[in-house]
Amino acid sequence: MLVITRKQDQSIIINGNIEVMVIGINKDGVRLGIKAPKEVQVHRREVFDEIAEVNRAASAQTKGGDLSLQDAAALLRARLPKVKPLKDR
Numbered sequence: 001m002l003v004i005t006r007k008q009d010q011s012i013i014i015n016g017n018i019e020v021m022v023i024g025i026n027k028d029g030v031r032l033g034i035k036a037p038k039e040v041q042v043h044r045r046e047v048f049d050e051i052a053e054v055n056r057a058a059s060a061q062t063k064g065g066d067l068s069l070q071d072a073a074a075l076l077r078a079r080l081p082k083v084k085p086l087k088d089r
Contacts, residue, residue, distance in 0.1 A: 050079050 004012055011021035017037055024031040034042050043051065054076040 047080065051076065054079065 006012065006022045008022050008025055011019050013019055018040060019033075019035040021033040021035075022030060023033045036042055054072060057075065058072045
């Protein structure tokens, strides 16, 4: 793992087309801004893990029966934590 120190308004570039910028730092954590091409999926780790779990469950269910896209989406929505929208600062 590469560990880099950055201050507010500083960024790093990944693969020449993804920029990760430190937007803010406060007692609750660090706010990051990510600029990436639309074809690049960007997820928080906990969301990524939930998507992977739902995909595994859907794959297991389709082996014994059909799982529709709507059913898979409903399963994912039920497992994801509710997130409050950020207020504009």
